[in-house]
Amino acid sequence: MVKILVILFFLGILFILWQKWELTKFEVTDYAVMSEKIKKAHRAIVITDLHGFTYGKKNQHLLEKIKDCNPEMILIPGDLIVSKYSDTFGTALELLKELVKIAPVYYSFGNHETRLRSPEKMNHCAFQNYVEEAEKIGVKILNNKSFLVSELENIRIIGLELPVGYYEKGRIVPMKSDVLEDLLPMPEKNDYVILLAHNPAYAEYYAKWGADVTFCGHNHGGLIRIPGIGSLLSPQLTLFPKYDAGKFQKEGKDIIVSRGIGTHTFHIRIFNRAELLNIQFLPK
Template identity: 40%
Template sequence: MKKLKRKSLKIRKNIKEAALAAITAGSLSVVMELRRELREFLIRRYRICVPDPRGTGLDSQTTVKLVFLSDLHGKRYGTGNQELIRAVKHEKPDYILVGGDLVTRSNPKTDAIALELIRQLVKICPVYLANGNHEQKMRICTEEYGDRYEKYMAAVQEAGVHVLESASEEVSMKGVPVQISGLELPVKCYARFFAQKLQIQDVRDAIGEPKEGCYQILLAHTPVFMPVYQKWGADMTLSGHLHGGIIGLPGIGGLITPQAVLFPKYAGGIYREGKHVGIVSRGLGTHTVNLRFCNPAELVSVSLEFHSCENVDNPV
């Protein structure tokens, strides 16, 4: 009887030790993954096939390469952000599009980091930049931020960046007429609770109508209003803002946004509705909640193929 009792105790002890070892190993793996995802980023590639957009008689090989950056929040990947610069160069972009929040409004040191990056990006190819909510609030709330936005944006423009502050520019991308628009939303649309809904008229008031005969690319920082962007007339919308939902749940997507919204519909990835394509970056940095899990930071690379082909979007 005593032997059985001793054997039972030994088995229970072994089970406890095994369980403790498993918990320790699991916890260590989680911690290591959390740290890794805050140090590294991946390149998320999409191929977007667009039928000859406006009857321009394009060659079937007309491909435009775009790189999209969003939500860096003053993050550096390597000294002088050289790891990020190398990754951008590797993609050989024709244009670099920036979706806002390169800075964090509560941290003035991020301005210099953003400018350091921008001055390297303009050496690669033309750069078009739209504001995120952090830049927008810096611009509006001068009583809190003084002339910080004015100085920052003057340096951005001096570097040669095309700044789209609720503005549009027409570009000929290898013979394809393209309009790139940067949209600033009403600040109330970013409210944490009881956010104002965006109306199509708000978009029209800010940037007018899409230009007829152009493929329309819209830089709109938050993806929450993707159906509105589509109805307005965007052919492709590039967004960020939600940081991928911070924690990724397999088969579900992002868990929660920095604005405390659970299970955001447009946390990150590609979304199609009719002819409209929405691409949402999971961002390159963090703020306030310095956390990523199963949700790696990403640099977005888009190959726009302007010719008749099947609709294919292949993240690689």
């Protein structure tokens, strides 16, 4: 019995050390999406779920990797911050100040940002200041708004901000059939539509609505991944999330879900390394 307890103790220490080491690492994952609407190749970086994490002093290691990818645009589908911890606002803003020097930055809110819209929430005022400062430095915040990136090619980025009710713990809240039509501006028929939508649970709805490619985060890759099977548990506490990480196709449209670059609350990544997405948009 004593031997078993000693073995379990050392296994526990090894696990803690492994996870501390794992949370200092991330990888760059390459994806290509193709469309007849795209006339020439473009590159983008997708950053999700930073949650105030840093890789190197002032995120220098992360910034170096982004520069190496030479993106034309930087897409952020939410959760740069942790709503409960205002110090993460400063970390996110510091990163944004450097990102706008690399390429135009397009940012739509996730659940951590959206919940701080309520004046009753702790850190509401600090969050308002964070948003104002981000806009001052040139970050384009697209909450249920669109931005035409290229008139020559009709490349349009639209950011979806879902109400916080769609992030209920323990279950996937059914989506009303007309919610996207009510929230989002309708693009032109010939537009190539890039949708930033934090919550991947509604991937079918995004594709049906008409997004050519949707970038999501939120699930952090599912916290714990079983090789060959997928994720076990999402941060929303749903088991075996369908859209945990990777590239999916619905209605002939692409949905790409990032494992995220940070964590919060449950600081574990088991066979689930943090990632930065390097995207190529190619003519078909």
